Amino acid sequence: MTAELTVDETLALEPAAVDLLFRQARTTSKFTDEPVTEEQRRAIMELVKMGPTAFNNQPLRVTFVQSDEARERLVAHLAGGNQEKTRKAPLTAILSYDSEWHEHFPTFNPVAPQMKSMFDDDAENRHKMGNNNANLQAGYFIMAVRSVGLAAGPMSGYDAAGVDEEFFAGSNTHSFMLVNIGRAAEGAWGERLPRFDYDDVVTTL
Numbered sequence: 001m002t003a004e005l006t007v008d009e010t011l012a013l014e015p016a017a018v019d020l021l022f023r024q025a026r027t028t029s030k031f032t033d034e035p036v037t038e039e040q041r042r043a044i045m046e047l048v049k050m051g052p053t054a055f056n057n058q059p060l061r062v063t064f065v066q067s068d069e070a071r072e073r074l075v076a077h078l079a080g081g082n083q084e085k086t087r088k089a090p091l092t093a094i095l096s097y098d099s100e101w102h103e104h105f106p107t108f109n110p111v112a113p114q115m116k117s118m119f120d121d122d123a124e125n126r127h128k129m130g131n132n133n134a135n136l137q138a139g140y141f142i143m144a145v146r147s148v149g150l151a152a153g154p155m156s157g158y159d160a161a162g163v164d165e166e167f168f169a170g171s172n173t174h175s176f177m178l179v180n181i182g183r184a185a186e187g188a189w190g191e192r193l194p195r196f197d198y199d200d201v202v203t204t205l
């Protein structure tokens with residue numbers, strides 16, 4: 001049996017949905033001028049919030065950069081190769097984590113609010129768990145963008161300290177990824193880079 005046959009026989013989703021999310025979807029740097037609407041942004045976040053996180057802590061914070069003024073402030077902190085595509089993208093999300101996420105324990109975990117005390121005096125672990133779980137949510141974010149029929153272009157090539165100073169000075173918000181979002185333009189993609197196969201990366205004990 002080929003790997004492809006195994007996958008298709010195992011899918012619980014329609015193959016077209018899996019194509020949209022995984023197999024046909026590509027990282028995108030070239031978008032049409034079509035704006036990303038407020039409804040689309042809300043639809044994306046309605047999906048993102050349902051992805052699992054430790055303690056249900058949901059540390060991801062999202063800043064949508066849409067205006068020309070905010071975009072230029074952001075682009076100034078990007079690696080050279082990321083500047084032009086971000087300038088031309090209809091929308092860019094700054095993904096950050098809240099290092100004081102534990103303060104919301106009674107809201108996100110009302111069945112065990114006392115667990116907040118585990119983190120009160122442990123800033124290092126708060127940063128670690130906040131960063132890890134927000135990065136998990138970033139994966140959900142990319143898939144949510146694809147779920148509403150849009151394309152995502154994630155980037156880590158930027159000066160995070162500079163962006164944090166520019167947009168989040170004096171706060172508990174720490175950026176870790178940028179995502180350009182929009183409708184993919186014709187010819188947006190070149191060759192797909194190779195992926196590891198099952199046997200390259202999987203060990204079963």
Ligand SMILES: Cc1cc2nc3c(=O)[nH]c(=O)nc-3n(C[C@H](O)[C@H](O)[C@H](O)COP(=O)(O)O)c2cc1C
Pocket residue numbers: 025026027028081082154155156157158177192193
């Ligand atoms: C966390 C993350 C950071 C990335 N940073 C950059 C970046 O700074 N600049 C860039 O051009 N591409 C960046 N990429 C894009 C990757 O190179 C791309 O997703 C990967 O090659 C797979 O491409 P494909 O989805 O078209 O197969 C980033 C992707 C991820 C997920």
